Amino acid sequence: MMGLFNALSNWKAERDEKHRSEMETLGLCPDCNGRGFTPSFGFEYSAPFDCPGCDGTGLYSSWQENTQE
Numbered sequence: 889m890m891g892l893f894n895a896l897s898n899w900k901a902e903r904d905e906k907h908r909s910e911m912e913t914l915g916l917c918p919d920c921n922g923r924g925f926t927p928s929f930g931f932e933y934s935a936p937f938d939c940p941g942c943d944g945t946g947l948y949s950s951w952q953e954n955t956q957e
Contacts, residue, residue: 917942917951 908918916922919941927936938944942951 912948915948917946917948919951920946922946 911918911921914922917924917939920926920939924939924942924944924946925936926939939946941954942948943954
């Protein structure tokens, strides 16, 4: 069972890294795919929120500044 969990964890980490790398090449925020906002889901419509990763700019450089520790 632990082997399956490790395999899934590794697969997700590789997928996330590939997505981040592709977004870096395009200069887009990996969290919102460059849109600058995150949609809100629920039973009623509400306005989308600015992406917390890039502060609503949609740029990779903004996302990178916000995620550096």
